[in-house]
Amino acid sequence: MDRIFTNEAADRFFEENKKLFEQELLNEAVTVRDKINDILEIGNIDLINNAHQLVSYILEGRENELLAFARQEGIAWATHSLTLSFKLEWVQAIRRTLWSFINKFTEAQPYEYDFFGLEKQINNRVDTFLNAFFINYSTYKDSLLKAQRELVENLSVPIIPITQQISILPLIGTIDYFRAKVMEEKVLTEIGRLRIQTLFMDLSGIANMEAEVIDQLMKIIDGAAMMGCRTVITGLRPDVVRNVIRLGVRFDEQTETIGSLQQALQTYLLK
Known part of the structure; x- marks a missing residue:
């Protein structure tokens, strides 16, 4: 996958507005923001840092890292039985916030960018992350349930x-x-x-x-x-x-x- 923006101005813009991005993201994720500390305590998952990481993979077109990150997240959420609706809300909030900041960055030069191309690239990458996340979550959850069932079966028939x-x-x-x-x-x-x-x-x-x-x-x-x-x-x-x-x-x-x-x-x- 290719980078969304090839100039250094975009990198500086997102880095300089990192805190503003976090604030807007928290305003978007109404339900999840109250659960951030609980999720950190239960699963050692830092949602804020993970949001920045996901955005960087999307903007920089790092497909392998994006898929590996989705796998890591899917396994972590399955392991700690975290609520899937929180994850979905959080990623969709990241999507909306990312688009908000892209709009702010490009509003000075609206004719320099192909917004249909941007929409396709960014939303496809977010969807790629979500699909990989849910596949890995489901696969790992099934393996956990199978192991637990086998354990229960062995304990229920103790020869x-x-x-x-x-x-x-x-x-x-x-x-x-x-x-x-x-x-x-x-x-x-x-x-x-x-x-x-x-x-x-x-x-x-x-x-x-x-x-x-x-x-x-x-x-x-x-x-x-x-x-x-x-x-x-x-x-x-x-x-x-x-x-x-x-x-x-x-x-x-x-x-x-x-x-x-x-x-x-x-x-x-x-x-």
Whole structure:
């Protein structure tokens, strides 16, 4: 990209009016100006300095720096979950303020400049920044959400090895259908990876399970048996037992139920 202005007078004008530019920019960005200190504190993002940096990339036609800056900003805003509407308002305020100062600079020589050409160059560069910003924001935000989801999934299915052949799966909280499906995939994967022969599935932290979750639980037990892993159910609470009975569910002969995890550990580890 080419420079917007090729003479030194333009550089001097924008440098000498730097403070006036900031004042007009703050007047344009009504909502964001009250959040500048918060954004600086939360994300270490200096909006005023970043505005000057963006303007210099636009006026000087530094495309690579403009795109790199958009990427940096997109990642920073995604990382700290900053409000996108603030960013959009801020960049649009920069656009309006920049045009105001270009008008002030060129008003003495209006016939020396192609204003249609100026409009195309400047607005295209602002839009290029915004597009790159939102693409990088969205991409990085998606990667963060994926990492968080994987972390939650791993924490929701915590398989703990006790010996080379025995592991524990302590389940706590509510199990919905989605968590049960995640549990199925993780359990079967870990049985194969760790070569688990006996899995203690402790349900003492589960107060209730819906019918579809119980059905999914049975599929997990059947799948584990197909892989040569014996499942030992511990800590069944009365409400869960009543649901199992009401649904007419029967564990297969290889599945053992023991009152508590402590009793199961004593039984199997003392063999």
